[in-house]
Amino acid sequence: MAMKLRVQKVDSPELVAYERVLKHYGASCYLQTIEEHEDYWKVFVGAYFQSKVVDEKTEKEQILTFNLPNVGEVLVKKSTMRVLFATPLSSLNKNILRKKAEIRQAVERDLIKLFGKPELNFQFCKIKYGLVGLQPIYRTLTRLLLEDYPSYEQLAESGQHYLEQVDLLVRTGYAEYTKSYPVRLVSTNKTNELYSQLKSIERTIDVVFGLILSEFYYELQKGMRIAQFVPYVRVSTAYYGDAIQFGKLISISETRLRDNVKEYYRGVPLPPRVRYAYPTMIRELVDAQILRYDGNYITGREDVLEELLYIRTELPMGEEPFSL
Amino acid sequence: MITLPKMIDASGNDCVVACTVMVCMYWRRLKPNLSWNLPLEFNSKEWESFYENGLKYVKMSGMPFNNITRFLKKINLPLDARLEFLEDMYGLRNLINLNIPPIVIYDRNYFFKNVQGIGHAAILVDYTEELFISIDPSMGPKFVLKLPKSDFSEAWKLKHNATIIIHPKTFKMRRIEIPSKETLLPYLHKGGQ
Numbered sequence: 001m002a003m004k005l006r007v008q009k010v011d012s013p014e015l016v017a018y019e020r021v022l023k024h025y026g027a028s029c030y031l032q033t034i035e036e037h038e039d040y041w042k043v044f045v046g047a048y049f050q051s052k053v054v055d056e057k058t059e060k061e062q063i064l065t066f067n068l069p070n071v072g073e074v075l076v077k078k079s080t081m082r083v084l085f086a087t088p089l090s091s092l093n094k095n096i097l098r099k100k101a102e103i104r105q106a107v108e109r110d111l112i113k114l115f116g117k118p119e120l121n122f123q124f125c126k127i128k129y130g131l132v133g134l135q136p137i138y139r140t141l142t143r144l145l146l147e148d149y150p151s152y153e154q155l156a157e158s159g160q161h162y163l164e165q166v167d168l169l170v171r172t173g174y175a176e177y178t179k180s181y182p183v184r185l186v187s188t189n190k191t192n193e194l195y196s197q198l199k200s201i202e203r204t205i206d207v208v209f210g211l212i213l214s215e216f217y218y219e220l221q222k223g224m225r226i227a228q229f230v231p232y233v234r235v236s237t238a239y240y241g242d243a244i245q246f247g248k249l250i251s252i253s254e255t256r257l258r259d260n261v262k263e264y265y266r267g268v269p270l271p272p273r274v275r276y277a278y279p280t281m282i283r284e285l286v287d288a289q290i291l292r293y294d295g296n297y298i299t300g301r302e303d304v305l306e307e308l309l310y311i312r313t314e315l316p317m318g319e320e321p322f323s324l
Numbered sequence: 325m326i327t328l329p330k331m332i333d334a335s336g337n338d339c340v341v342a343c344t345v346m347v348c349m350y351w352r353r354l355k356p357n358l359s360w361n362l363p364l365e366f367n368s369k370e371w372e373s374f375y376e377n378g379l380k381y382v383k384m385s386g387m388p389f390n391n392i393t394r395f396l397k398k399i400n401l402p403l404d405a406r407l408e409f410l411e412d413m414y415g416l417r418n419l420i421n422l423n424i425p426p427i428v429i430y431d432r433n434y435f436f437k438n439v440q441g442i443g444h445a446a447i448l449v450d451y452t453e454e455l456f457i458s459i460d461p462s463m464g465p466k467f468v469l470k471l472p473k474s475d476f477s478e479a480w481k482l483k484h485n486a487t488i489i490i491h492p493k494t495f496k497m498r499r500i501e502i503p504s505k506e507t508l509l510p511y512l513h514k515g516g517q
Binding site (some may be wrong): 002004005008011012014015019024026028029048065 | 336337340382383384385386387388389390407408409410411412414415418419422424429433440441442443444445483484485486489495496497498499500501502503504
């Protein structure tokens, strides 16, 4: 059997570039703009990616299409109409991941900022594993609230990492060193006022922890290598990230939430706590009033989501979300 | 009308793989005498693993066409796959007349909402004067989507009339390349037809 097929000759920069895109990347990519240079055209490539958010309780789905511009480029030589250079597929995929990570980071950053709002009453002391990493702050703050003021030498004996965390209390204005010898760490008026308002050591520590996390989360994680709070932040981000995309609170199973964490932090290893102690972690997040149970499902808090919903307007959506 | 033996439900970037496998199944049933290493039973494990294997080639950026040819070669099917940018819709009509189901890549967002978006794959199986009948893997359980030609033409044009043609290796295809407008005049001066 033989047949004739009339096809477009691949002789324009758009077509040369698009052929390259379809052959090497896929149909989720598109051509953005063409820039003319002396002996070549530079064609910028963007990509769409679809994200599906599911509310398992109501069985409703929403599909969002994100538009990620400038994830690759194709150079087409004028004299030969051949591809001179094209972003390799691996780099293009890395660029897509990077752009996705930017969206995730926006949610993560803003959620962490909320931790510093005392009126939201997060109870960080319930996150026992998280406390392990912040022991120096926890122990020092407890001592200060009990008016047991440690000397600088005593603090220094515990090691550099201990002093580094105590320094965060000083930087946030919840503790200060005395000017007279022997130098001691004492509580400030700010701490005393907070304590007299809350009338509970645990609640005071919750508020101070929240403020420290909201201001120094990335410094603790990257600078001081205190990573115990990281899995909790990731799970919370994965939940609220989906809820933001959905536009309201959703109810999902523990398994789906774990899949969301994997998807949100694609390219980043899953923290061991998410892998091995997941149900305990979810329970701690519920106890800490960051997430809630809705029967067998996990849901969030209306007031927390309200504070985050504005991010939805800033997402680089390619079109209006649609429901199935 | 082309009748596909089995429908595969797929969404997102998996649509190209689903279309490719559905067309392979079609050829398997239509040309049983070719040297196939997949059974005629389309619900069998072999076809399932063939499809699963195809999904491994899907990237975040979609399914690169080069991966389709790799994936078909790996299992040594008696089929060839080619990516062509057809001149116009007559080409699609001719393929359907020859019982070759074309897989079209078109902008389905534009088709439905006039907003540009992701390239989507569907198989054309029939046509009338006004419309094409497509089998769309994301439109289960019915899978049939009627595409009015005028709207489809615009949405397909946005993807440069990209079409994947899968046919038995024994078929001969003569390509007639039509130059773009910028190069058409010099082409005609040289006696092109």
